[in-house]
Amino acid sequence: MTGSERATNTNDPLAPRPRRPVIAITGPDQGGGPAWLFTALAVWRAGGRPLRLRPGKPRSHCHFDGLVVGGGADVDPELYGETLPEGPDAASIRKAERRLSQRLIGYLFYPALWLLRRLFQSHGGVLDTDRDRLEKALIHRALDEHRPILGICRGMQLINVVRGGTLQRDLAEFYVETPQARSLLPVKPVALEPRSRLADILGDYTLHVNALHNQAVDDLGRGLQVAGRETTGVVQAIEAHHDWCIGVQWHPEYLPQKRRHQRLFHALVQAATQRD
Secondary structure, X not given: OOHHHHHHOOOOOOOOOOOOOXXXXXXXXXXXXXXXXXXXXXXXXXXXXXXXXXXXXXXXXOOOOEEEEOOOOOOOHHHHOOOOXXXXXXXXXXXXXXXXXXXXXXXXXXXXXXXXXHHHOOOOOOOOHHHHHHHHHHHHHHHHOOOOEEXXXXXXXXXXXXXXXXXXXXXXXXXXXXXXXXXXXXXXEEEEOOOOHHHHHHOOOEEEEOOOOOOEEOXXXXXXEEEEEEOOOOEEEEEEOOOXXXXXXXXXXXXXXXXXXXXXXXXXXXXXXXXO
């Protein structure tokens, strides 16, 4: 059997394995450990090779096939220049997971993860302008090179800002998660736009998500459209008209047991592979 035949024969143990596409994942210099670990795990499970980028180690010239712009500190308001009812109540949280295994995850895993985030988060309400600059440059590069982008929470907001959009600066006065430690549970219903790329990836038109955000998209940036909203009207997902560029307000990386949410990472890796 020739080398080329081996390359196309997936049953041949001597055939070279296909290269895992490199997926760059952004984050802060200090803290952000849990977010990095969960996102890297999701990317690896989806068939990609995670590469951590942060202001202290920007690796500006490193090759990457796809980009994940992660969550974290609020986007600097100077980059884009602000009523909503309460979030899910205690009753809806209690009904979020009916199976015993899922309820155990809700009572044990999510509060522990919330505690880890509190211990490792570094921004404490302080803006991270160095990270803003790094991620803006990476988003521009990925857009120019037509590489797939997934923005998570802050990442979605920054994609919108890079494209000329604006944000609602603080939802705290209008939006209450009760209790905060359980907001990691996927209890918030989001309606997906039926003709969106996101709906094609996730299937169905209703999705339950977690909620950890302080800001939200206000005016849309150029070439972007809404891909999902919650019942209050808050934008929960955006996507580009043409390129593979999706932003979600929730944190799919913190839902490793939810196969539907993990489809986002599989779709990103697949798009990065096809880009080659």
